Amino acid sequence: xxxILADLPDDDIRWLDAEAAERxxxxxALIREAIAAFRAGEQDWLEHGFGLWTRYGQGVIGKDYEAxxxxxxxxxxxxxxxxxxxx
Numbered sequence: 547x548x549x550i551l552a553d554l555p556d557d558d559i560r561w562l563d564a565e566a567a568e569r570x571x572x573x574x575a576l577i578r579e580a581i582a583a584f585r586a587g588e589q590d591w592l593e594h595g596f597g598l599w600t601r602y603g604q605g606v607i608g609k610d611y612e613a614x615x616x617x618x619x620x621x622x623x624x625x626x627x628x629x630x631x632x633x
Contacts, residue, residue, distance in 0.1 A: 554562070566573050 562573050562576060566576050569576070571579075
């Protein structure tokens with residue numbers, strides 16, 4: 547195993563120390579686990595997101611879907627319609 551030197555902001559070090567103490571692990575162990583998790587979930591996010599609307603929107607026109615969802619929104623003091631006053 548190779549050692550590395552990495553500069554991290556003080557806030558991140560404090561968070562890392564607190565997290566390590568809570569889990570009963572060392573800083574290094576947490577960093578190794580984080581890298582392993584990152585690598586396991588590594589994907590091309592652009593490719594992952596491309597076509598998302600088609601897959602989950604079922605071919606609905608985006609503007610129509612948005613209008614339908616927004617029509618369901620109400621303000622806490624308004625039971626008659628959406629926040630922006632549209633019906």
